[in-house]
Amino acid sequence: xxxxxxxxxxACGKQQLSKDELGLNLKMIGxxxxxxxxxxxxxxxxxxxxxxxxxxxEEFKEQGCELF
Amino acid sequence: xxxxDNAATTKISDSVLEKxxxxxxxxxxxxxxxxxxxxxxxxxxxxxxxxxxxAIGAEPPEIVFTSGGSESNSWVLSxxxxxxxxxxxxEHHSVLDACHSLERKGIDVTYLPVDSKGRVPLDSIxxxxxxxxxxxxxxxxxxxxxxxxxxxxxxxxLQGRSILFHTDAVQAVGHIPVIVKDLxxxxxxxxSHKFNGAKGTGILYKRNGVSLPPMIFGGKQxxxxxxxxxxxxxxxxxxxxxxxxxxxxxxMADKLSAFFRAxxxxxxxxxxxxxxxxxxxxxxxxxxxxxxxxxxGDSLMNLLDLKGICVSTSSACTSGKDExxxxxxxxxxxxxxxxxxxxxxxGRYNTVNEVETIVxxxxxxxxxxxxxxL
Numbered sequence: 001x002x003x004x005x006x007x008x009x010x011a012c013g014k015q016q017l018s019k020d021e022l023g024l025n026l027k028m029i030g031x032x033x034x035x036x037x038x039x040x041x042x043x044x045x046x047x048x049x050x051x052x053x054x055x056x057x058e059e060f061k062e063q064g065c066e067l068f
Numbered sequence: 069x070x071x072x073d074n075a076a077t078t079k080i081s082d083s084v085l086e087k088x089x090x091x092x093x094x095x096x097x098x099x100x101x102x103x104x105x106x107x108x109x110x111x112x113x114x115x116x117x118x119x120x121x122x123a124i125g126a127e128p129p130e131i132v133f134t135s136g137g138s139e140s141n142s143w144v145l146s147x148x149x150x151x152x153x154x155x156x157x158x159e160h161h162s163v164l165d166a167c168h169s170l171e172r173k174g175i176d177v178t179y180l181p182v183d184s185k186g187r188v189p190l191d192s193i194x195x196x197x198x199x200x201x202x203x204x205x206x207x208x209x210x211x212x213x214x215x216x217x218x219x220x221x222x223x224x225x226l227q228g229r230s231i232l233f234h235t236d237a238v239q240a241v242g243h244i245p246v247i248v249k250d251l252x253x254x255x256x257x258x259x260s261h262k263f264n265g266a267k268g269t270g271i272l273y274k275r276n277g278v279s280l281p282p283m284i285f286g287g288k289q290x291x292x293x294x295x296x297x298x299x300x301x302x303x304x305x306x307x308x309x310x311x312x313x314x315x316x317x318x319x320m321a322d323k324l325s326a327f328f329r330a331x332x333x334x335x336x337x338x339x340x341x342x343x344x345x346x347x348x349x350x351x352x353x354x355x356x357x358x359x360x361x362x363x364x365g366d367s368l369m370n371l372l373d374l375k376g377i378c379v380s381t382s383s384a385c386t387s388g389k390d391e392x393x394x395x396x397x398x399x400x401x402x403x404x405x406x407x408x409x410x411x412x413x414x415g416r417y418n419t420v421n422e423v424e425t426i427v428x429x430x431x432x433x434x435x436x437x438x439x440x441x442l
Contacts, residue, residue: 028374030437033440046371
């Protein structure tokens with residue numbers, strides 16, 4: 001998936017998900033993901049907190065993951 | 069947090085930590101020093117050497133302490149200066165990379181295939197042996213799938229030939245009975261942090277009478293075999309940790325085998341199409357490698373991590389491009405299948421409740437991932 005293409009949240013319709021949000025969806029679900037979630041909806045879907053997802057994003061960045 | 073990645077490393081035992089701490093504090097002497105503080109450190113190192121030797125059926129002078137399993141493996145492999153080396157295609161990278169280094173120096177290396185369970189076919193050893201074969205290096209138990217290799221049988225094929233035999237037993241020592249004389253090996257590698265010791269201490273068994281030139285120069289430590297100030301605290305930990313692991317090995321193996329069965333049964337009840345990689349019979353009790361249909365191991369691992377559960381995948385994805393496990397590919401899995409696998413490795417401190425939580429969390433995570441792909 002090209003990250004410069006506009007992607008909205010599948011659940012709430014939030015427009016133009018950020019690179020971090022898209023990267024997190026790809027990282028947690030896989031490259032074949034069809035529906036993307038914003039941070040808030042993804043946290044609800046996975047039953048975790050937004051802060052936990054933000055911490056995870058930072059970890060992936062520190063690992064050097066190019067999805068972020 | 070639930071830690072289920074004991075093949076990567078283990079939590080140091082409380083009693084072992086207690087034994088090593090004085091050597092990080094007041095007992096900080098250099099084991100080469102000739103005054104009391106140093107002599108006490110030297111005595112502690114020699115006691116650990118005795119403990120390790122007893123645990124694997126060796127003589128104390130046959131034990132050399134190193135910085136870890138990778139150093140021990142590299143040392144043995146790098147000692148080959150000509151001829152031919154035989155190894156397997158599913159070795160740890162510390163062996164494989166050392167073999168690649170040998171190839172760059174013009175030494176031939178044969179990488180034996182494995183069957184679908186990860187076992188090296190005995191016939192393939194026989195066929196690979198050449199008149200100039202100098203070393204055979206086959207791991208005792210695989211770190212990703214837990215399959216145990218027929219080391220003693222391989223030794224029989226080498227009988228009567230002047231071929232040295234090394235086994236990387238990093239995953240096996242402390243978990244299954246490992247007696248060097250029964251295995252018939254010339255060299256054996258072990259690593260303390262894999263059996264609830266401390267990181268930074270490796271073990272190399274070198275059979276009495278076998279020559280192995282030093283890889284590290286600069287002192288007469290380890291009877292001149294390996295220079296460098298001894299990691300006294302780590303070595304002390306290795307001695308007590310191996311003693312502790314061997315003392316309750318049977319009970320621990322029974323416990324981990326029960327966890328293995330409960331995990332597979334529990335997951336299969338909700339996700340019938342999982343595939344268990346490796347040998348179901350000749351295997352380490354604590355390692356489970358499971359391939360899932362339709363998801364990547366990386367995704368599963370990340371979701372489990374969010375829930376506070378530590379497991380691993382065989383592939384390392386740090387830059388958006390992940391490579392499949394060379395071990396799983398060698399078993400005959402496709403790239404996609406190999407990337408769908410996770411490794412759960414139970415250890416001394418896991419509990420039945422943790423196993424149940426792991427099973428439930430894996431099944432939930434799997435369903436979440438699949439649903440998001442629809």
